[in-house]
Amino acid sequence: xxxxxxxxxxxxxxxxxxxxxxxxxLIVPMILQMLVFGYAATFTVHHVTTAVLDLDQSQASRxxxxxxxxxxxxxxxxxxxxxxxxxxxxDHDRAVIAIVIHAxxxxxxxxxxxxxxxxxxxxxxxxxALIALGYIAQIVANFSTEQAASRVxxxxxxxxxxxxxxxxxQMRPWFNEGLNERWFFIPGVIGTLTLMQVVSLTAFAIxxxxxxxxxxxxxxxxxxxxxxxxxxxxPFFLIGLGDIALVSFVGIAWFHVPFIGDPWVMLVGSALFxxxxxxxxxxxxxxxxxxxxxxxxxxFLLNPFFILSGFAxxxxxxxxxxxxxxxxxxLRYFLVIIRAxxxxxxxxxxxxxxxxxxxxxxxxxxxxxxxxxxxxxx
Amino acid sequence: MSPDSxxxxxxGLTKRFASFTAVDHLDLRIEKGEVVGFIGPNGAGKxxxxxxxxxxxxxxxxxxxxxxxxxxxxxxxxxxxxxxMSQKFSLYGDLTVRENLRFFAGxxxxxxxxxxxRMRFAISxxxxxxxxxxLVRTLAGGWKQRLALGCAILHRPPILFLxxxxxxxxxxxxxxxxxxxxxxxxxxxxxxxxTHYMEEAEYCNRIALIDGGRLVAMGTPSELxxxxxxxxxxxxxxxxxxxxxxxxxxxxxVVEAAIFGDKLHIVLGQGGLSAxxxxxxxxxxxxxxxxxxxxxPSLEDxxxxxxxxxxxxxxxS
Numbered sequence: 001x002x003x004x005x006x007x008x009x010x011x012x013x014x015x016x017x018x019x020x021x022x023x024x025x026l027i028v029p030m031i032l033q034m035l036v037f038g039y040a041a042t043f044t045v046h047h048v049t050t051a052v053l054d055l056d057q058s059q060a061s062r063x064x065x066x067x068x069x070x071x072x073x074x075x076x077x078x079x080x081x082x083x084x085x086x087x088x089x090x091d092h093d094r095a096v097i098a099i100v101i102h103a104x105x106x107x108x109x110x111x112x113x114x115x116x117x118x119x120x121x122x123x124x125x126x127x128x129a130l131i132a133l134g135y136i137a138q139i140v141a142n143f144s145t146e147q148a149a150s151r152v153x154x155x156x157x158x159x160x161x162x163x164x165x166x167x168x169x170q171m172r173p174w175f176n177e178g179l180n181e182r183w184f185f186i187p188g189v190i191g192t193l194t195l196m197q198v199v200s201l202t203a204f205a206i207x208x209x210x211x212x213x214x215x216x217x218x219x220x221x222x223x224x225x226x227x228x229x230x231x232x233x234x235p236f237f238l239i240g241l242g243d244i245a246l247v248s249f250v251g252i253a254w255f256h257v258p259f260i261g262d263p264w265v266m267l268v269g270s271a272l273f274x275x276x277x278x279x280x281x282x283x284x285x286x287x288x289x290x291x292x293x294x295x296x297x298x299x300f301l302l303n304p305f306f307i308l309s310g311f312a313x314x315x316x317x318x319x320x321x322x323x324x325x326x327x328x329x330x331l332r333y334f335l336v337i338i339r340a341x342x343x344x345x346x347x348x349x350x351x352x353x354x355x356x357x358x359x360x361x362x363x364x365x366x367x368x369x370x371x372x373x374x375x376x377x378x
Numbered sequence: 379m380s381p382d383s384x385x386x387x388x389x390g391l392t393k394r395f396a397s398f399t400a401v402d403h404l405d406l407r408i409e410k411g412e413v414v415g416f417i418g419p420n421g422a423g424k425x426x427x428x429x430x431x432x433x434x435x436x437x438x439x440x441x442x443x444x445x446x447x448x449x450x451x452x453x454x455x456x457x458x459x460x461x462x463m464s465q466k467f468s469l470y471g472d473l474t475v476r477e478n479l480r481f482f483a484g485x486x487x488x489x490x491x492x493x494x495x496r497m498r499f500a501i502s503x504x505x506x507x508x509x510x511x512x513l514v515r516t517l518a519g520g521w522k523q524r525l526a527l528g529c530a531i532l533h534r535p536p537i538l539f540l541x542x543x544x545x546x547x548x549x550x551x552x553x554x555x556x557x558x559x560x561x562x563x564x565x566x567x568x569x570x571x572x573t574h575y576m577e578e579a580e581y582c583n584r585i586a587l588i589d590g591g592r593l594v595a596m597g598t599p600s601e602l603x604x605x606x607x608x609x610x611x612x613x614x615x616x617x618x619x620x621x622x623x624x625x626x627x628x629x630x631x632v633v634e635a636a637i638f639g640d641k642l643h644i645v646l647g648q649g650g651l652s653a654x655x656x657x658x659x660x661x662x663x664x665x666x667x668x669x670x671x672x673x674x675p676s677l678e679d680x681x682x683x684x685x686x687x688x689x690x691x692x693x694x695s
Contacts, residue, residue, distance in 0.1 A: 003484055003487055004484060004485055004487070006484070007480070007481050007483075007484030007485060008485075010480075010481070010484075011470065011473065011477070011481050014472070014473055014477055015470065015472045015473065018472040018473075018513070019472065212466070212467070212468070213464060213466030213467060213468040214468050214469070214470060216434065216464060216466070216468065217462070217463075217464070217468035217469075217529075218485060219434060220432045220433070220434060220457055220460065220462040221457060221482075221485045221486055222454055222457040222458045222486070222487075223485050224454075
């Protein structure tokens with residue numbers, strides 16, 4: 001057993017060493033994608049192009065506009081003079097948001113009535129729109145609190161001065177106090193990139209041997225399927241571990257994502273995850289005769305695995321059928337583990353269901369692959 | 379393997395893929411030290427048979443034993459005793475000559491104390507002395523082929539299956555490859571080698587002719603040659619060949635007519651056109667005849683004849 005396994009591993013190692021681009025292919029895309037994801041994967045909205053139409057031209061309206069101008073979330077690109085300009089700004093994508101202050105705005109405020117403010121949003125990108133609306137609501141709320149206060153306190157003598165009762169929300173999120181989205185995304189990126197890299201490496205490595213003819217040559221030898229499969233997967237398991245370590249390092253050192261958990265929990269989680277992922281690649285290889293087929297299968301499967309992992313879209317919000325599908329997705333469990341280890345610092349006591357699920361998935365996929373492997377020759 | 383059992387024995391060996399029967403009740407027997415040529419057109423079932431004998435494919439019906447082990451029930455034992463080489467180039471191009479040999483020796487668990495000697499033997503057999511550290515993908519076809527054979531015999535298998543080992547290799551290298559095959563056979567190795575090069579059939583001790591998954595004929599080259607073609611073979615030198623072929627193809631008493639190079643080979647049966655009448659027969663059809671002389675049938679003549687008669691009888695039944 002060990003002699004055959006050791007010559008298999010030696011061969012893989014030699015092939016990898018001879019492949020001048022191997023190191024490049026294994027490392028550079030991972031780091032580049034990590035950087036791209038790290039910077040780009042964010043729901044924070046900045047510099048939303050905004051058009052303003054002030055039909056009130058009062059001190060109050062100017063004060064409200066200055067609130068928008070003061071934050072970097074909004075860029076006022078046009079102080080419009082009529083409604084048509086506003087429509088044109090939105091139509092031509094010059095502005096995503098338009099704020100219209102109607103005449104009578106300050107008068108209503110003075111009279112203590114609620115003063116309507118019109119906000120037009122380009123809903124094409126519903127996500128950005130929704131988030132921007134949230135910011136607007138905040139700004140307006142601040143503005144109205146100020147207005148109310150200024151009307152109450154300067155004229156203390158006023159008989160009608162009822163005390164303003166407001167509820168102030170003191171948010172204190174745990175584990176990620178600044179609600180830094182990067183902290184949420186980067187652990188997810190580590191898992192996702194590793195899945196994509198290792199699944200395709202494993203699948204392609206075996207399909208290539210099948211295509212070239214070396215697989216057949218090995219199969220007529222007395223080698224056992226387990227020996228061959230181990231020889232073919234151990235290298236990618238190790239590469240996967242290296243990849244996780246590398247991109248985790250980038251996440252921690254470059255993006256300053258805290259790692260407060262136990263490295264051992266991370267190692268066990270990563271190992272189980274990689275077993276499942278390598279199993280997936282193997283299984284895929286038993287369904288592909290050529291590298292083109294493997295490529296098509298890879299393309300077909302990896303996106304759903306990515307989307308249905310909880311990387312960005314909450315699993316709880318998905319339709320039931322898709323939620324069931326996520327149960328066989330190793331990435332789903334690993335994302336829970338890696339985020340928990342990075343940010344919460346919890347250990348085996350909390351994460352055992354996910355670790356167990358990964359172990360089970362790995363066992364199932366590897367067993368099916370070994371069984372299918374022999375059959376796939378017929 | 380008991381001393382008197384045949385190296386390979388197949389009885390009623392059959393392989394079906396869905397509705398297609400690739401190998402149809404094939405019987406085959408190969409003795410130790412025998413080189414058996416497996417000849418037949420593409421798609422005749424040669425590769426499928428070899429793959430079943432190697433335990434790569436499970437027979438749908440019938441049975442076969444290799445080195446005394448049943449291919450269906452004891453594939454692992456079968457694999458210990460065979461060497462296999464296919465038409466596909468099956469070495470690792472990014473590994474050197476020595477690394478490839480070392481790899482296959484490890485896979486076959488060649489004992490460590492034999493390793494050095496066996497590798498030296500394989501290297502000298504392939505003619506690669508001094509090039510042990512060259513990457514295999516840089517080698518020319520003939521060398522690759524001989525090295526692949528070297529890798530396939532590192533564990534000294536008593537039986538060798540070679541599936542079109544010389545396809546795509548230049549003639550001189552092919553000749554050298556056959557010398558190696560005979561050396562191995564002289565050492566007692568039983569060899570089943572498939573080819574579609576007719577001249578290679580002449581190098582075999584016995585020939586198994588297969589068509590449409592069935593064994594059409596089996597025997598030594600001279601046995602097959604002597605077997606009746608259904609008449610006598612004549613070589614006719616005439617111009618134009620095409621018109622002559624057409625005229626003779628439908629003539630009474632002509633069993634077979636085919637173009638061979640710049641001449642015509644025809645088989646004349648009983649009670650029809652005779653060799654003496656041939657020049658006149660052709661001249662009447664404005665074909666200029668140079669010579670008509672009796673010829674020894676080549677193996678190709680025999681195969682063409684055997685395959686076409688078998689197909690005719692099969693179509694008739």
